[in-house]
Structure formats: structure tokens, C-alpha cells
Amino acid sequence: MASRKNLIGVLLIIFLLIQPGMADAGGDEGKLRVVTTITILEDIVKEVGGDRVEVTSIVKGLENPHTYAPSPSDVLALSRADMLVKMGVTGLEPWVNSLLVSAENEGLLVVNATKGIRMRYDDTIGCENPHVWMDPENMKRMVETIKGGLIAADPANRAYYEVNAERYLEELDELEAEIVSKTAAYRGTKVVEVHPAFMYLLDRIGFERVGTIERREGGGVSAQHVALIEDTIKKEDVKLIIDMPQLSSPIVDQIAADTGVAVVELTPLLGPFGTDSYIEMIRYDIDMIVGTLEENDGSGEETPKQPGSGIIAVLIGIFIAWYLVGRR
Incomplete structure (x- = not known):
């Protein structure tokens, strides 16, 4: 019995010695x-x-x-x-x-x-x-x-x-x-990025990038470049400015306020917005793009009138008035 206890003790000591190495x-x-x-x-x-x-x-x-x-x-x-x-x-x-x-x-x-x-x-x-x-x-x-x-x-x-x-x-x-299916209705949409992280995704879905706010990593953005971006946004009828949480710049808000263009925040890396996988991240980015475009689609624009609609309305009005007078 004593020898068995001694054996168990030796084995325990060996286990404790090799455990860190294992x-x-x-x-x-x-x-x-x-x-x-x-x-x-x-x-x-x-x-x-x-x-x-x-x-x-x-x-x-x-x-x-x-x-x-x-x-x-x-x-x-x-x-x-x-x-x-x-x-x-x-x-x-x-x-x-x-x-x-x-x-x-x-x-x-x-x-x-x-x-x-x-x-x-x-x-x-x-x-x-x-x-x-x-x-x-x-x-x-x-x-x-x-x-x-x-x-x-x-x-x-x-x-x-x-x-x-x-x-x-x-x-x-x-x-x-x-x-590709989700964004098909918006192919050709023109956008500006704060950082050129989304070029390959935007090309895949048929969007057009017409400018990047930050041209060099950590290089700052000049007043001349901001003016150029704002001019491009107006001339090219840009629909979205793409921001990202890895960069924080008040210039994005300034440009959005000056041009009236919607800002959407996307991520090229996992973690932000609860994106734990690549597939979740891409789906999040695409859903945000489509959702923002849908929300701003046609905002502030009048519904186009059909040619001659004003004349037709006048004629209908005259007919109704004649009918009512005749019944009296």
C-alpha cells in the first residue's frame, strides 16, 4: 500500500512538472x-x-x-x-x-x-x-x-x-x-470615399467612385482638396459619401453639410457594428448602402408631371362645372 502511494506521489510530481511544457x-x-x-x-x-x-x-x-x-x-x-x-x-x-x-x-x-x-x-x-x-x-x-x-x-x-x-x-x-442582386437597381451610382478602402467592393456592384477625401495615409486634407471634392460632388451628382469608423474626420461632416449628400458609415475590417465575420461585414456594408439610397431616393424632388396634364385637369374641371349647372 505504501509503495502504491509513493508511486502516485511520484506521478503527480511528474505531471505538475511537465504540465506547463505541454x-x-x-x-x-x-x-x-x-x-x-x-x-x-x-x-x-x-x-x-x-x-x-x-x-x-x-x-x-x-x-x-x-x-x-x-x-x-x-x-x-x-x-x-x-x-x-x-x-x-x-x-x-x-x-x-x-x-x-x-x-x-x-x-x-x-x-x-x-x-x-x-x-x-x-x-x-x-x-x-x-x-x-x-x-x-x-x-x-x-x-x-x-x-x-x-x-x-x-x-x-x-x-x-x-x-x-x-x-x-x-x-x-x-x-x-x-x-450583386441587392444593388442591381442602383448600378452606376456615383460615390465619394473618405478613404479608398471600398474600391474593389464598389467595382463589383457596379458603382462609380469619383473622388477620395483622404488621398494619402495620415497626410491631412487641404482646403483646396476639400473644395475640389465638393465641386466634384455637385458636378457628378454624387449620391453617397462613404465614411468608416477606423478614421474619424470632421471634414466628412463639413462636406456633407456643404453639399447636402448623405453619409453612410461602412467598415472594411471585422469588429465594428457587430460584424464578427467577413460575410457579416460585407452584408452589413451592402445593406447600409442600399438602405441609405432607398431612404434618400427622390427626397426633395417633385414627382415628374405628364405632358399636358395641366390642360387635362382644366378640361375636367370645366366638364364637372357644366354638369353640375345643368342639373340645377
């Missing part, structure tokens, strides 16, 4: 540890990786990835990660390379989610636009790339990742068809 190896319960740069990528990893991954995003929903400054906790998370998923486009994550150096994680697998996706030139800002994920077609390519990264890092669960990716791709197909 928790530290391969993440929670052996899951693949993945860090992403933005929440959009975190959502893809969750959809494809399911319960085989433990994922966290460096930049949260209300933070600006263009100007984000990594914290010591970001360095620590990346130093313990098995895989980093970044957008890999110019100008969006200027801090990521220095973060990789600081993390000193030689075994880290780095995945560029936008591999094979070509950024398009944006006339409103005079350079390539990095917000490629706002088009569901590009999102599908990113799903395939991230699926490949997960399989490379964890080949034993290849079939699991492939099934999840296929299901998610079908959901994105449905989303794309839905948003």
Missing part, C-alpha cells in the same frame, strides 16, 4: 498556432482551420493597419506561433517585416494571402489600392492560399482543411450573387 507545445491541445495581421485573415483561418487551429489577429477592428505600431505582446505571440498569415501587399502592413525580425522565430511559416492577386491602380489616389479583400472574388483566392498554408504546416489534417475550404467557398459564391 500547454506550451503546439498551442491549446496541440492546435496549430496561427497569427494574422488583420481580422479578415483571422476569419479565413477560423473558417478553414476550424477546431484544429488557435488563431489571433494583431490588428483589431477599430485599429488602422496602415499606421499600427506593434506591441511587445505582438512580438511574444509571433515568437510562439507556427504560422503567420499576412496580406503581403504594398502599403498595408509596413510594420510586419520589423515585427518578424523582433520575433526571432526561425521555424515560422509565413503565408502571403494575396499571392497571385494583382492590385489595381486607383485613379483617385494615384497608386495601387491594397484593399483587395473587399471583392469576394479575391477573397476566394485568399481562401485557397491560406488552405495551402495550413496543409503545409499540418499535413495530417489535409482532408479536414479541404472540406472546410470548399464549404466556405460555396458560401462566398452565394454572398457574391446576393450583393
Whole structure:
């Protein structure tokens, strides 16, 4: 009996000694540890990786990835990660390379989610636009790339990742068809953005962007540019000004007040307005666009009169008067 108690005591001591190491190896319960740069990528990893991954995003929903400054906790998370998923486009994550150096994680697998996706030139800002994920077609390519990264890092669960990716791709197909259908009546609508985050989404639904208020990240907006934007809004019959919670500028309210154009606040990142997934975020943005246009459709405008309607009304009036007099 004494020897059994001693054995139990030894086993308990061994368990207590190795428990911290077990928790530290391969993440929670052996899951693949993945860090992403933005929440959009975190959502893809969750959809494809399911319960085989433990994922966290460096930049949260209300933070600006263009100007984000990594914290010591970001360095620590990346130093313990098995895989980093970044957008890999110019100008969006200027801090990521220095973060990789600081993390000193030689075994880290780095995945560029936008591999094979070509950024398009944006006339409103005079350079390539990095917000490629706002088009569901590009999102599908990113799903395939991230699926490949997960399989490379964890080949034993290849079939699991492939099934999840296929299901998610079908959901994105449905989303794309839905948003095109919802906005069909407003194709050709002209808009102005506060920040060029929605170009790919607006192009997908057939809207026309005629100006961007903030042309350079954190560069400020001159009085001359504000005047140009207001003139463009009036000349082009712009219907919407698109704002976003990641940027807060009183200039938007000023321009809206000067031009009388409605402002709609959309988000290009998860988190704001209760958007916990990419699909929820795109649906929210589209519903806000359509709802605002419907609310302002025809406001302040008189109903067009049919040609000759005034003459017809006069003749009807004369007939009624003649009829009433005749009955007397």
C-alpha cells in the first residue's frame, strides 16, 4: 500500500512538472498556432482551420493597419506561433517585416494571402489600392492560399482543411450573387470615399467612385482638396459619401453639410457594428448602402408631371362645372 502511494506521489510530481511544457507545445491541445495581421485573415483561418487551429489577429477592428505600431505582446505571440498569415501587399502592413525580425522565430511559416492577386491602380489616389479583400472574388483566392498554408504546416489534417475550404467557398459564391442582386437597381451610382478602402467592393456592384477625401495615409486634407471634392460632388451628382469608423474626420461632416449628400458609415475590417465575420461585414456594408439610397431616393424632388396634364385637369374641371349647372 505504501509503495502504491509513493508511486502516485511520484506521478503527480511528474505531471505538475511537465504540465506547463505541454500547454506550451503546439498551442491549446496541440492546435496549430496561427497569427494574422488583420481580422479578415483571422476569419479565413477560423473558417478553414476550424477546431484544429488557435488563431489571433494583431490588428483589431477599430485599429488602422496602415499606421499600427506593434506591441511587445505582438512580438511574444509571433515568437510562439507556427504560422503567420499576412496580406503581403504594398502599403498595408509596413510594420510586419520589423515585427518578424523582433520575433526571432526561425521555424515560422509565413503565408502571403494575396499571392497571385494583382492590385489595381486607383485613379483617385494615384497608386495601387491594397484593399483587395473587399471583392469576394479575391477573397476566394485568399481562401485557397491560406488552405495551402495550413496543409503545409499540418499535413495530417489535409482532408479536414479541404472540406472546410470548399464549404466556405460555396458560401462566398452565394454572398457574391446576393450583393450583386441587392444593388442591381442602383448600378452606376456615383460615390465619394473618405478613404479608398471600398474600391474593389464598389467595382463589383457596379458603382462609380469619383473622388477620395483622404488621398494619402495620415497626410491631412487641404482646403483646396476639400473644395475640389465638393465641386466634384455637385458636378457628378454624387449620391453617397462613404465614411468608416477606423478614421474619424470632421471634414466628412463639413462636406456633407456643404453639399447636402448623405453619409453612410461602412467598415472594411471585422469588429465594428457587430460584424464578427467577413460575410457579416460585407452584408452589413451592402445593406447600409442600399438602405441609405432607398431612404434618400427622390427626397426633395417633385414627382415628374405628364405632358399636358395641366390642360387635362382644366378640361375636367370645366366638364364637372357644366354638369353640375345643368342639373340645377
